[in-house]
Amino acid sequence: MTIKVLVVDDSALIRAVLGEIIRQQPDMELVGAAADPYIARDLISKTNPDVLTLDIEMPRMDGLEFLERLMHGHPMPVLMLSSLTEAGADVTLRALELGAVDFFTKPKLGLREGLNEYAEVIADKIRTVASAKVQRRLRKPETRSTRPPVQFVSTERVLLIGASTGGTEAIKAVLERLPANCPGVLVTQHMPAGFTRSFAERLNRVTGLKVCEAQGNERLLPGHVFIAPGDKHLKLTRSGANYITQLSDDAPVNRHRPAVDVLFHSAALAAGKNAVAALLTGMGKDGADGLLAMRNAGAHTIAQDEASSVVYGMPREAVERNAACEQLPLPDIAAAMIRAAGGSTTRI
Template identity: 65%
Template sequence: MSSTKIKVLCVDDSALIRDLLTEIINSQPDMQVVAVASDPIMARDLIKQYNPDVLTLDVEMPRMDGLDFLERLMRLRPMPVLMVSSLTQSGSEVTLRALELGALDFVAKPSIGIRRGMIDYTEEIAEKIRAAAHSRPRRAPHRRDPPPTRLKAPMISSEKLLIIGASTGGTEAIRQVLEPLPASSPGILITQHMPGGFTRSFADRLDRLSQVSVKEAEEGERVLPGHAYIAPGDQHLKLARSGANYVVKLDDGPPVNRHRPSVDVLFHSAAEYAGRNAIGVILTGMGKDGAAGLLEMRNAGAPTIAQDEASCVVFGMPREAIALGGACEIMALDEIPARMMALAAASGRAQRV
């Protein structure tokens, strides 16, 4: 990206939202709204005219369904798209479908008239637009992509755990990691940066696609093999012990690295309570959340993996973890599931560095 400003096109049927997004984006020194559109039909012409770097797109649009527009766009002219979603059950499901179709990330639609942390909201939008401008747009998947090859189930100790953290681009990366896993995989704890109201829909979607059982984590529940537990969107997820069992702890404490849930919080707890029995994995995402925690896991004897730059949507979090020395191995996303299972099966064997 050159020193010129990031060009943003805002597509939303609400004039109020268009005005608010324009004000927020234009308040940043490194970005500018070059045009706005009230529907996808108008947006098509403006994309050709202005060649924007980033598109913000309302989930629910008139004249053409927002998902239909997004799917066509990502097939014909892939570009970074940031969805603007309502905080509703239907809004979260449509947003997750948009991420599957190639949207990079999303922000919640602001509540007009409620000054709910507008400074934080402004910073969130600006940060996500910057990440989008430096990301790798993904083409929409083919409708008939073959199902993933399921991994065989080796004998694995019930003490083993898979600990995964991700941010921007992570919803699809986590899906690609979980889908090949056998039903007998180790217990899995996952922190994905996501606001409250979205994580239950995310867990339900992963549960439908995976052989492992996936759910939103609940306070005090036992961590079982063949199950994956997603951090709720407004709470930190921690690993703890109750006697001989691993259990889930949820924490309403302040954000860490500006995030709640935070990947570092999960990784630190895994280092403390699971040590070498955990396998730590850091996936695509912006920022540095998880880097220090992955290093702590490695220092506690856990094998650790960072997703490589070529397969990341945004290489920020893995890059920071690698620079800090937290990653034992660096590999492409499609190699990670098999490697996690091999490491989990290699009980007592020396980790590869």
């Protein structure tokens, strides 16, 4: 099946380079290129693309406004182009909230050379986005979640979450349903350096938990969530009675750093049966082997089901390896994690 791609960007150079990359792929067709959202709107009607690549900063109507209108009226798979800056990270995360499936960052220097260097990555992202489930999005204001505490039988528990494509919103959905006194949480989401801090700050605002980008050597405490920083592996270690975060510059695993497998394998060793892990939406197989190691170590393991996954790649790999104790829709995962950690879900 040929993937029809429409490129929307006010830069003629980016339109040209992305067009070249798309035309070089045997399974893709460039059906058009638009300099602004108004032209894009007409081309969408004429060409009915499978994937839209969309720049955030454009004249006449910015990418976010266009994306919001698009996902409300004509939902389709969107791959955002982002700048590798703090402001770019904030806007990109907002785009993911509005329904964009994934993003890639523009190189700072040597635009043509930089984009061509990442041609394979861009093509893979387009393929992933094309396979994603997309739903109509309605605008919801950001509100900080408040939930009553839950009684936990043991203070030895630790929660772990891994995700990739579609994961930013899936992680938020899980964290929003956890009580303020839940066991400490470690999260690995495939995301580049410069974006994870903004991701953590956004989650801190809306989940009711204390969320931050991991710095390493932090003690896990109830209600605290540590996000793996971009370009660093996050591991769980133990010091006496305490769980401690650890960062690593080891080589990428499954082409990723941070990698979910690294986090899960470390938890299998450090926490064993006291760990509860959830592997959420994402392309590829990262996390599946680690989840199996955790299950073999006595941990309770969960995979997100196909129907609720934006991309059912990583969870499928885990299920096929018999790594998951249970497979659940996204809205049920937090309650299952609390239950497995020895807490009551009756007040959630």
